[in-house]
Amino acid sequence: MLKPESEKLHLPAVDHEILKLWEEQKVFERSINERAGGSDFVFFDGPPGTNGLPHIGHMMQSALKDLWPRYKTMQGYRVLRKAGWDTHGLPIELTADKELGFTSKLDVAKYGEQEYVDYCRSTVFRFKREWEIAIRRIGRFLDLEHAYATYEPYYIQSDWWTLKQAWNLELEGEARERALRLGQSPRYLYKDYRVMAYSPRTGTTLSNFEVAQGYQEVTDLTLYVKFKVVGEANLYLAAWTTTPWTLLSNLAVAVGPDIEYSIIEREASGKRVIIATARLEALKPMLGEYKVLGTKMGRELEGMRYEPLFDWLNLPGTRACSVVADEYVTTEDGTGLVHLANYGEDDFRILRKMEIPVVLTVDADGLVGQHAHPFAGREFREEGLDVDILKYLQAKGLLLGKEKYTHTYPFDYRTKTPLMYFPRPAWFIRATALKEMMLEANKHIGWKPDHVRDGRFGNWLENVQDWNVTRERYWGSPLPVWMTEDGSEAICVESLDELHELASAQGNPLSSGWDPHKPAIDQVVLKTKDGREMRRENFVLDSWFNAGLMPWGQFGFPAAEGSDELFMSQYPADFISEGQDQTRGWFYTLLACSCLVAKAKIQDAEQRKDETAKKFWSNPVNWSSYKNVICTELVLDSKGQKMSKSLGNVVDPMALFEKFGADPVRWIFFATNPWLSKRFGEEEIREAVRSVILPLWNSYSFFVTYAVIDGWTPSEKKVERTELDDWILSEYNRLISEVTTNLDQYDVGKASQAILSFLDELTNWYIRRSRRRFWKSESDGDKHAAYATLYEVLEGLVRLLAPFLPFVTEHIYQNLVRGLNANAADSVHLAKYPEADEKLRNRNLERQMARVQEAVSLARALREERKLKVRQPLAKMTWVVPEAGAEAELAPYVWLVLDEINVKEIEIRSDDAGLVTLSSKANFKVLGKKVGARMKEIAALIEQLSKEEIAALDSGNSITVGGVELSPEDVLIRREELEGYAVQSDGHMTIALDTHMSPELVAEGLAREVVHSIQSARKDAGFEITDRIAIELATEGEELKQAVRRFEEYICRETLCTELSIAHGSGDQKAGDHEFGVIVSRTVGTSKELTRA
Structure with missing residues (x-):
């Protein structure tokens, strides 16, 4: 049976009550097991790191990642929802470095590699419990008991298997020939030496998409440098650089072969300088007065030699310190000549072509080498180094000019320290060979917002580069490639079983429980058939690569038993969600890895003549491991600022949950689309309570209050519904259609707005206009229809809202549904999601009721504007609607407007004549x-x-x-x-209120004010709505006394008064111009309580 509800709602208490219920009833586990025979809805959880606490942005992701799985579960789908943890990579090493006080790899060597790896492992799950608590606290259903972790051996084997697919794939045709000409393997997994973004602070390279996350605007001292031409008196080449430290490794100067260069003579010094003709005008302020002696094309300058800037750059017998022509040189800025060092991708390419030995005056730690004696030991972007280089060149007469220059420079997005471009050995996956597959797959992905497909993400794919999947670090999945010292022979190991077999064949089997991490794996030495040693390439894998293969890595595919079936049943994902920055992170690596596997699977299916597999993997829809993706934006503070510790505006999610409950926090993330930045603060939470939770709760509480009093229970007996009942059922079924359609399209903002609109109609129109049907003492058919209708709507509404507001809907469900039907599902989250019944839709009724509401809204506004109190009845309202037939259509709804606007008569007509x-x-x-x-x-x-x-x-x-x-x-x-009328129009209709006040109307208005005061006194006294009362009213106003006597029956009926007495006196209440006091006392109950008003 139904239980009465408290008027006051304390959401945190509701949360804890429901969390306990879910745990006792094992609701999450049952939501999966009871749908084992249904279709799968697949969701992938991007693995977060757990060596830091969850913040409000993580909670937004948790809310979104919970909404659709709950929704689809209630529609009958099985949704596994496997949790995952990112347990490898640089963030963990940075934590270890900070706590151990390490600043370089030398510290790790002294400490011990095994000890360092063990320390990293110890920090991995430092805050795992806090994450699990936060996830449960926001109401997210997630399989934490069987979570995957990227550092587990089964997951590492999936890393290895994926790399083996790349190892087995090879380029063909011209692409293959080009790779061989560059000295590369044609495999999709290959080793190369390339200038890459490199962090001296961490000693590791960064992938392109990692670099893209860390650019900052900086202002640097830039230098215009003169290079003295050999064999020519007073002739110099002029080049510009924004990175003076790279001059310490200058090995050549590049010119554009088709660019015209002028040889000018400066009047002030008599020196001759070679500068691109197109740059002379821009550089005139620095050059001063000059005359042009002649011009040459860039190709004519090729081979010209110049004196090295520094002694250590003298490399006899090579093409060092000479001019080279290359198409990449432009005249957009600088001098049109480019100084070359091994710290740039194009520089390295050209110097490699020139066969100049690699000179790196700045080493991998970012320090100037000891051979560069004037600057030895200094950090490459150390403050003042650029000035000292300037002074050195100036003293040698090699400085043409200087200027401050603001530009973007790459920083390590994690450590916030500057990067350098540095030639390092690394292993790459040929993402360029997968580009067309990725572009085609992208066409079939549902992006929210839509513009990401061809914008941010599409542009990234168009310009994709081969993916550096290795890092020169310690804590990560080891690269499973063993190679001879001369690089002539190599093997890529696919699994731990294969490695065990290879090691056992050489008499060194792996021990049981052996850990496939560094440094243990580095001790495994394999041999070629002819007995040469092969040692593992000393790299670990990019943690983004770990994350990108989680669709099969989470199951340990293919090595783990049963993983093949699991993988294929859970691929591809129907839905994923992360921040927009993941377009160059997880969203990209998922796509790159899945396209790689799809290509390998197609090749394998063709070889095995497996038409089923070939058909599946040849479908571009399956080249992406996800079908739909939501890109979220930032959660800002209530002032629209980004949250940061320095600003002191970071919020603690757990504290908010305990203060306000989880449901209103969740609603903020749904109320507007998540790809828009949203303001978040306590006022926004309060607004969520006011706008959605209280209307739902008050509607439910209203129903329960009267249903308990009347002992009402649902019945199969047919009821005769009013048009108002039919209307709310029509609107409710429209709501189901709108919410379902928008959730299916991953448009939660539109779904939420539809919910808000419906709750307003339910509370401020249907219930407001139906109150007397519940209040009245007669138990007639109209009252039963009101109960049946409101119950049907509320019962469906809690199911519809359950994925959005899982706690308060569960609480309501347990009383409203389970309290009346013991055979109902044990939880709202095990119940069926409502489906729209088109037979209950009445679109004409919806249109007519909208016109009625428009009229009421217009009349209310008119009353407010003219200061006509709502409790003061008026004689007449004229409702002007120009459309033909409007009077007949709207006449059946006049009764709704009469009481709402508090008028005695309504006339509907087509013109405003006489008004x-x-x-x-x-x-x-x-x-x-x-x-x-x-x-x-x-x-x-x-x-x-x-x-x-x-x-x-x-x-x-x-x-x-x-x-x-x-x-x-x-x-x-x-x-x-006209005088005596208040008239207002909105373009569709006109409302006119008769403002003439008869004594009878004035008296009734006073009586209504008295009723309002009495009802407030009842509420303040805590009386039950069924309590009968006695009223003692005191006033000196004769007009008020007469009004009370005239409308005594009305006052007693409205207030459940059994005794009403009027005395001479006063009080602090007002009715019109009259002051009065009122005492109410309970006449039915265990004691007589008095309340003065």
Whole structure:
């Protein structure tokens, strides 16, 4: 049976009550097991790291990642929802470094590699418990008991298997020949030496998409440097650099082969300088007065030699310190000549082509080498180093000029320290060979917002580079490639079983429980058939690569038993969600890894002649491991600022849950689409409570209160519903359609707005207009219809809202549904999601009720504007609706408006005659073009138009005045309301209120004010709504006394009063101009309680 509810709702207490219920009833586990025979809805959880606490942005992701799985579960799908943890990579090493006080790899060597790896492992799950608590606390259903972790051996084997697919794939045709010419393997997994973004602070390279996350705007000292040409007196090459430290390793100067260069002589010094002709004008302020001695094309300068800037750059017998022509040189900035060092991708390419030995004056730690004696030991972007280089060059007469220059420079997005571009050995996956597959797959992905597909993500794919999947670090999945010292032979190991077999064949089997991490794996030495040693390439894998293969890595595919079936049943994902920055992170690596596997699977299926597998993997829809993706934006503070510890505006999610409950926090993330930045603070949470939770709760509480009093229970007996009942059922079924459609399209913002709109109609129209049907003492068919209708709506509504607000809906469900039906599902989250019944839709009724609500809204606004109190009844409202047939259509709904607007009579008609007076005035803007010089004359005639002529124009007809045909657009018609009426129009309809006040109306208005005060006194006293009361009213106002006597029956009926006495006196209440006091006392109950008002 139904239990009464407290008027006060304490959401945190509800949360804890429901968390306990879910645990006792094993609701999450059952939501999966009871749908084992249904279709799968697949969701992938991007693995977060757990060596830091969860913040409010993580909670937004948790809310979104919970909404759709709950929704689909209630629709009958099985949704596994396997949790995952990112347990490898640089963030963990940075934590270890900070706590151990390490600043370089030398510290790790002294400490011990095994000890360092063990320490990293010890920090991995430091805050795992806090994460699990936060996930449960926000109401997210997630399989934490069987979570995957990227550092587990089964997951590492999936890393290895994926790399083996790349190892087995090879380029073909011209692409293969080009790779061989560059000295690369044609495999999709290959080793190369390439200038890459490198962090001296961490000693590791960064992938392109990691670099893209860390650019900062900086202002640097830039230098214009002169290079003294060998064999020519006073002739110099001029080059510009934004990175003075790279001059310490200068090995060549590049020119554009088709760029014209001028040889100029500066009047001030007599020195001759070679500069691109196109740059002379821009550099004139620095060059001063000069004359052009001649010009040469860039190809003519190739081979010209110059003196090294520093002694250690003298490399006899090589092409070092010479001019080279290359197409990449432009005249967009600088001098049109580019100084080359091994710290840039194009520089390295050109110097490699020139076969100049690699010179790295700045080493991998970012320090200047000891051989560069004037600057030895200094950090490459150390403050003052650029100035000292400037002074050195200036002293040698090699400085042409200097300037401050603001530009973007790459920083390590994790450590916030500057990167350098450095030639390092690394292993790459040929993402360029997968580009067309990725572009095609992207066409089939549902992006929210849509523009990401061809914008941010599509642009990234168009410019994709081969993916550096290795790092020169310690804590990560080891690269499973063993190679001979000379690089002539190598093997890529696919699994731990294969490695065990290879090691056992050489008499060194792996021990049971052996850990496949560094440094243990580095001790495994394999041999070629001819007995040469092969050692593992000393790299670990990029943690983004770990994350990108989680669709099969989470199951340990293919090595783990049963993983093949699991993988194929859970691929691809129907839905994923992360921040927009993941377009260059997880979203990209998922796609790259799945396209790689798809290509390998197609090749394998063709070799095995497996048409089923070939058909599946040849479908571009399956080339991506996800079908739909939501890209979220930042959660800002209530002022619109980004949250940060330095600003002191970071919020603690757990504290908010305990103060406000989880449901209103969740609602904020749903109320507007998550790809828009949203403000978040306590006021926003309170607004969520006001706008959605309280309307739901108050509707439920209202129903339960009267249902308990009347002992109402659902019945199969058919009820005769009013049009108001039919309307709310129609609107409810429209709501189901809108929410379902929008959730299926991953548009939670539109779904949420539909919910808010419906709750407003339910509470402020249906229940408001139906209150007396529940209040009345008679138990007639109308009352049963009201109960049956409201119950049907509320029961469906809690199921519809359950994925959004899992706690409060569960609480309501347990009483409203389980309290009346013991056979109902044990939890709302095990119940069926509502489906729209089109037979209950009445679109004409919806339209007519919307017109009624529009009229009420207009009349309310008019009352407020004219300061006509809502409790003061008015004699009449005239409702003007111009459309033909409107009177007949709207007449059945007059009863709804009468009480809502508090008028005695409503007249519906098609015109406002008798309510306003009409006057006319020329529309000078329009009419001037038509009548020209007669404007003044015609304007005067328009102001003298008759009522009939004005009425004709107002009806849309034309008239003739002074020989000129006037259309309605030529004349402005002004309306002025008649005395005793308040009139307002919104363009669709006009409302006129009769403001004449008879003594009878005034008296009733006073009586209504008295009723309002008595009801407030009842509430303050805590009386039950069924309590009968006695009323003692005191006032000195004779008019008020007479009004109370005249409407005594009405007052007693409204307040459940059994005794009403009136005495001479006063109080702090007001009715009109009269002051009064009132005492209410309970006449039925265990004691007599008094409340003065």
